[in-house]
Amino acid sequence: MEKKVLAELAAIVGAENVSTATSDRITHSYDATQQRFLPQVVVYAHSTAEVSAVVQLANRHRLPILPRGAGSGFTGGSLPIKGGIVLVLTRMDKIIEIDSDNLIAEVEPGVVTADLQREVERLGLFYPPDPASKEFSTLGGNVAEGAGGPRCVKYGVTKDYVLGLEVVTPSGEVIRTGGRTLKNVVGYDLTRLFVGSEGTLGIITRIILKLLPKPAAKKTMLVQFATIDGAAQAVSAIIGAKIIPTTLEFLDAATIDCIRGVSRVAIAGNCRAILIIEVDGDAEVLDRQVREILAVIEPFGILDTRIAATDAESEEIWQVRRIVSPSLRKVNPDKFNEDIVVPRSKVPEMIRALEKIAARYQVPIVNFGHAGDGNIHVNVMVDIRQPGMAETVDKVMEEIFQAAVALRGSISGEHGIGTAKAKYLDLELDPATITYMRTIKAALDPNNILNPGKIFRGDQPISPAGPAGLPA
């Protein structure tokens, strides 16, 4: 990168917040996809004014600019696939206000999700969206990806909690959307436009979030089933009975085989599926809800039910869910993780479709996830070094997405499109809709500087940074 540009960046944020050091470029070259693309420079922002000035500079010099939170995205959203400036927002990490009277929090984008949750809970309040990455992901990243999590069955996803935003536009202007009221219908709903826009339409510099009162109590249970079909039907039966638990997580047989021996809860030898169910609310109604759930799922081949009597026992149950991700590599070294979503009643059909695809291509597919909202984490576990495996994975993915869309579902429930799913966008969206989206992007970012090459097909990466080489 030209020295002149680096000097201009240093004049905006201070020389100590501009780095071309190889170590900094490498540590900002990847996300949870494990792909790597080196930026030319890493810039740390501390204020909206700095973000605005850096975006204006990027426009003048036609440089790609990549907003970045914790870099925990699963679809390549924060990867600098065309080089340029990675703009790190983790140092804009102030909780500006928690307004208990109006049940609102105002935060900077770099606040870690769980930090806000702990702060509001100390005041008897509750911020429900709980991505499994909440201990490190940022609220800016959550809003940009439209993040979800286990509690979303009952409480909804990030978009349901965003009341207003401050955004630096691709031309460097600062705009404010929405506000601090629950109701607001003045002009277009720009807040919703930015939620889930994956850093392609603007850089979020402030977020106003809705809060709830903290539920008084919760009850957690783990139910073991003899068949995956039984568990899937139990999910449909719970929802069909109009019971909405806080969480309704499922693990399939392949997942269970991975966690046997490391799970703190004893798992029956013939267990082929697990549901982890949590309900929350007033203590008096919880026991009744648990009884209702047990009655509804009783016909579906239950082997064992464990109901936590204490917080420690609840933790033991949640440990079973938390060890899933790290245990999967027992199956094979490489994981291709997708987060399809189908209407809740279609979960059994989707599971059957996944079993057929796994059998047809002879690849292990390990499934777990948020069954209560139909969001299944599908993990194709392979050794990608095997000849022809990359092509096989491509075909498997396409069939998985086709199956989800055929059931009137979606190719992504919470991880977004990024680079990983751009080539599958037209499986779900018709050409006119894609053109409409592209028109919005082109109108707001005519120089295509803001996170270029994401969401839409055809805007290919320049070159990945392999372990062997560092492009200049």
Ligand SMILES: Cc1cc2nc3c(=O)[nH]c(=O)nc-3n(C[C@H](O)[C@H](O)[C@H](O)COP(=O)(O)OP(=O)(O)OC[C@H]3O[C@@H](n4cnc5c(N)ncnc54)[C@H](O)[C@@H]3O)c2cc1C
């Ligand atoms: C172990 C693990 C578990 C996970 N579990 C879940 C889960 O349960 N649910 C779920 O939804 N996701 C999950 N994720 C994915 C990921 O954590 C979420 O997508 C999260 O919202 C990303 O936040 P981040 O701060 O890491 O953002 P990054 O990865 O840094 O960025 C993600 C996208 O947001 C954009 N962006 C970041 N900050 C801003 C900003 N201020 N303004 C504009 N654009 C911005 C980036 O350009 C990029 O496109 C998980 C990831 C891991 C590694």
